[in-house]
Amino acid sequence: MAQRPVLLDGGMGSLLLAAGLERGRAPEWWNLERPERVESAHRGYVEAGSAIIEANTFGGSPPKLAAAGLAGRCREVNVRAVAIARRAAGNTALVAGDVGPTGLLLPPVGGASVDEMRQAFAEQVAALVAAGADLISIETMYDLREALAAVAAAREAGLAVLASMTFESRKRGYFTIMGDPLVPSLAALAEAGADAVGCNCSVTASVMLGMVREARAALALPIVAQPNAGQPRVTADGTVYEETPDAFARGVAALLEAGAGLVGGCCGTTPEFIAHSRSALAAPDAS
Ligand SMILES: [Zn+2]
Numbered sequence: 474m475a476q477r478p479v480l481l482d483g484g485m486g487s488l489l490l491a492a493g494l495e496r497g498r499a500p501e502w503w504n505l506e507r508p509e510r511v512e513s514a515h516r517g518y519v520e521a522g523s524a525i526i527e528a529n530t531f532g533g534s535p536p537k538l539a540a541a542g543l544a545g546r547c548r549e550v551n552v553r554a555v556a557i558a559r560r561a562a563g564n565t566a567l568v569a570g571d572v573g574p575t576g577l578l579l580p581p582v583g584g585a586s587v588d589e590m591r592q593a594f595a596e597q598v599a600a601l602v603a604a605g606a607d608l609i610s611i612e613t614m615y616d617l618r619e620a621l622a623a624v625a626a627a628r629e630a631g632l633a634v635l636a637s638m639t640f641e642s643r644k645r646g647y648f649t650i651m652g653d654p655l656v657p658s659l660a661a662l663a664e665a666g667a668d669a670v671g672c673n674c675s676v677t678a679s680v681m682l683g684m685v686r687e688a689r690a691a692l693a694l695p696i697v698a699q700p701n702a703g704q705p706r707v708t709a710d711g712t713v714y715e716e717t718p719d720a721f722a723r724g725v726a727a728l729l730e731a732g733a734g735l736v737g738g739c740c741g742t743t744p745e746f747i748a749h750s751r752s753a754l755a756a757p758d759a760s
Contacts, residue, residue, distance in 0.1 A: 478729050478754050481610075481699060481737025482518035482526045483747045487714075489514060489529075496711065499541030501532050504554040511554070515561030517744030522751040523737070526566050527610050528558040530601065531573040534593045540576055548600040555604035569610040569635070570601030572623050579618055582651075587622050594626035601630075608633040611667075612699075613674050613739075615639050615649040617658045621665050628666040635735065636667035637697050639674045640684055647672075647684050655684055656691045663694050671697030674739040677704060677716065678724025685731045695734030700724060702741030714741025718749040726753035 489500050492510045503511050511529050518526050532538065533554065535547045543550060551570065558568045575593050577585035598609060609627040611634065614620035620638055627634040640647040640655050647655035659670040670692065672684050678700040688696050703716025716724075725736050736754075738746050 478733070479524050479735045480522055480747065480751060480754055481697075481735055482515075482521075482523040483738030483742030483744065484702075484740050485514060485527070485529055485531070487741060488517070488743060490711070499532050499538075499543065500529055501538060501541060501543060501550050501554070504529055504550050504557060505546075508553065508557050512557045512561050515558050518747055519561050519563070519566050521744040521748035523566055523747055525569050525608070525610075525735075526558055526562055527569045527571040527612075528554040528601070528606065529571070530554045530597070531571045531612065533600075534572070534575045534597045536575045536577050536589075536593050537573070547596050548603070551597055551600035552604040555601060555606050559605065567607040568605075569608045570598065570604075570606035570632075572597060572601075572609055572611045572627070573613050574615070574619060577619075579616060587618055590619050590622040591626060594623045595629065598626045598630045598632075602632065606632065608635065610634075611636040613637070613639050615653070616651045617649070617653040617661060620658070620662060624662055624665045624667050633668045634666065635669045635671075635697050636662045637671045637673040637699065638662075640672050641675055642680050642683065647687065656687055659688055659692060663692060667694075669695040669697050669735055671699075671733070671735070673697065673699035674701060676700060678721060678728055682724070682727050682731055685728050685733050689732035696732060697735045698728045698733040699737045699739045700728075701739050702746060705741065712740075716741070718743075718746045721746045722749035722753055725750040729753055
């Protein structure tokens with residue numbers, strides 16, 4: 474993984490919305506109700522060249538599922554999701570169990586505890602492992618304490634772990650919305666046992682470039698970068714991302730040049746974006 478750049482996949486939520494998912498309904502419902510549409514979205518990424526695809530389990534922790542009307546169905550949802558992704562991946566891609574925030578909030582914002590989060594992640598990861606996930610991808614974390622709880626759960630299960638947090642650019646540097654700074658946070662995730670660390674969501678590839686440069690300079694392990702498809706614009710029909718697949722692919726090429734080891738897309742990206750990015754990964758000395 475450290476030797477050669479790896480192409481990840483892109484967004485899932487927007488693809489499922491385009492395929493008819495009701496706005497406001499959790500994408501995880503479709504692992505149960507519309508598995509063929511989830512599989513088709515994955516298939517798009519496999520055909521675009523993704524070496525790792527992420528199962529439709531971003532909101533698959535018990536608290537998040539409960540908030541979506543899927544209380545008590547953590548195992549079922551996660552197991553089905555991995556099976557769907559596996560059908561699309563065949564022998565050409567690895568399947569990552571995708572782990573996003575629980576939706577619980579720690580003090581001083583909320584009253585949840587780190588133990589509660591750890592418990593929730595342990596339950597989700599156990600289901601992903603039982604279903605045969607190849608690795609765990611932790612994403613879109615904005616509270617380092619929660620990200621560490623997720624990494625701990627994944628490490629205990631013995632799978633390789635990618636851990637990404639969501640940072641924004643501020644005057645004094647890059648921080649999550651909770652105020653966690655970029656390099657110390659990623660260093661803490663590495664220390665906790667993540668195999669690759671980085672950033673996803675919220676910003677464009679051009680903003681993420683600065684984040685990758687800082688992370689690359691400070692850390693020895695592979696860096697993950699999954700930017701959005703440009704700046705979101707809110708319209709009557711929902712959120713629109715206006716970057717073209719070509720412009721996105723140029724951004725990905727710059728991220729690779731800055732030393733990112735695993736690249737893909739987040740909100741607004743589709744298989745077309747990943748297919749365009751693929752050429753950026755072609756090693757010049759490949760025979
Ligand atoms: Zn995103």
